[in-house]
Amino acid sequence: MSAGKKQIQQLARQFFKLSLANGTVSADQVGGVLAYIEKHRPANTTAVLKAYQRLIATEVARGQAVVEHAGLASSAALDAIATALSAKYHRPITWVAKPAPALLAGLRIRVGDDVYESSVANQLGALAAAV
DSSP: HHHHHHHHHHHHHHHHHTTTTTEEEEHHHHHHHHHHHHHHHTHHHHHHHHHHHHHHHHHHHHHHEEEESOOOOOHHHHHHHHHHHHHTSSOOOOEEEOGGGGGGGGEEEEEETEEEEEEEHHHHHHHHHHO
C-alpha cells in the first residue's frame, strides 16, 4: 500500500472511531464527523470519504440481520431471530425483512458476511447437486 493510500485509510479509521458511541455507529457522531470533514477538507477528500463509508457500512451490516423470506414473516418470529443472533454474536442485532419469493419457503439470514439459510430452494439445490 502506498504512503498516500495508507494515510487515507488511517484518516478514515480515525473518523470511524469518532463515529462510535458505546461501541455502535451513532448517527449524531457520523453527522459530526461529516460536518468536520466539510469544514476542514482533508487531502484526497473523496478517497477518505469512500474509505470511511466502507467502514461505516461494514459496521452497520455487523449489527443488522437481513432476513429474506418466501412467505409471511411475523414480527414475533423476526424478534426471536434477532434475540437469538444477539446472544450468538454478543452484540445487539436488529432485523430488516426482505421478501424473496425465489426461496419458495424458508429463510435466508445475513449478518455481516455470515449467511444462514434454511429454504426449500437451497435444499432442492443441494439434492440436485448430490444426484
